Amino acid sequence: RELDRLNAERRDLEEEMQNEAVSLIRKMDAEKKAGIVLFNPNWHQGVVGLVASRIKEAIHRPVIAFAPDEGSNLKGSGRSIEGIHLRDALADLDKKVPGLIKRYGGHAMAAGLTIKKENLARFTELFDAVIRSRCNAQTLENHIVVDGPLSADEINFVLIDALASRIWGQGFETPIFANEFTVLNQRLLKGNHLKLFLELEGKRFDAIFFRHTELLPTHVRLAYKPEVNTFMGRRLPQLVVVAAEQ
Structure with a gap:
């Protein structure tokens, strides 16, 4: 019982931090x-590693998420995309401005690092510049492999919590599913995101399509990840759309 309680608390913390990260993304011109x-x-x-991973998957950009430590530093965890070696990018940044990063380590797809709080703005600017120097437009295009369709009944908390409890990474990517949906309602949100109300096999689902500004046709095939959206203390299933078939 104690383990169940701790797991539930961790899930709540993860969901809260992820929602806050999405709010931050909405406020910046991430594209x-x-x-x-x-x-x-x-x-x-x-x-923060999970937050970085989820946002990286949603916007297909290398992401570093920071949290404060007990002192004057920030501890960060980063996740990258295919074609951009994250540790090498941090090494480039460290060479350009020695001392900006106090310490770092990792590999191509993930890294950890420590910086001083007062260096956050400078690091943010330089990290974007270093990543930009190591990629092209094709690198930032998202190529999606799906794991097939789900029935409407399979999109539930049993599946969502099971997926959230697994450790995903390079070679074991978070599953992406695809179905033909009916779009019942859609509207653009601030930050250039599309909020959707979908129907599948008579059941209705909330969905969000980050960094997408074009309205979808009434009938459309979508690739998505089933996740949780916490709204006013309630846990609600939400489909995070990653692509729409044109």
């Missing part, structure tokens, strides 16, 4: 950036 840096003074060091 024009190559490398994304996120920070919230209330974030927990143990969960």
Whole structure:
């Protein structure tokens, strides 16, 4: 029972931090950036890696998420995309401005680092520039492999919580599913995101399509990840759309 309680608390913390990260993304022009840096003074060091991973998957950009430590530093965890070696990018940045990063380590797809709080703005600017120098337009295009369709009944908390409890990474990517949906309602949100109300096999689902500004046809095939959206204390299923078939 104690383990269940701790797991539930961790899931709530993850969902809260992820929602806060999405809010930060909405406030910045993420599509024009190559490398994304996120920070919230209330974030927990143990969960920033998951936040970076989820946002990276949503916007297909290298992402570093920072949380404060007990002192004057920020601890960061980063996740990258195919074609951009994250640790090498941090090494480039360290050579350009020695001392800006106190310490770092990692590999192509993930890294951890520590910076001083007062260096966050400078690091954010330089990280974007370094990532931009290591990529081209094709690198930032998202090529999607889907794991097939789900029935409407399969899109539930049992599946969502099971997916959230697994460790995904390079070679074991978070599953993406695809179905033909009916679009019942759609509207653009601030930050250039599309909010959707979908129907599948008679059931209705909320969905969000980040960094997408064009309205969809009434009948459309969507690639998506089933996740949780916490709204006013309630956990609600939400489909995070990653692509629409043109």
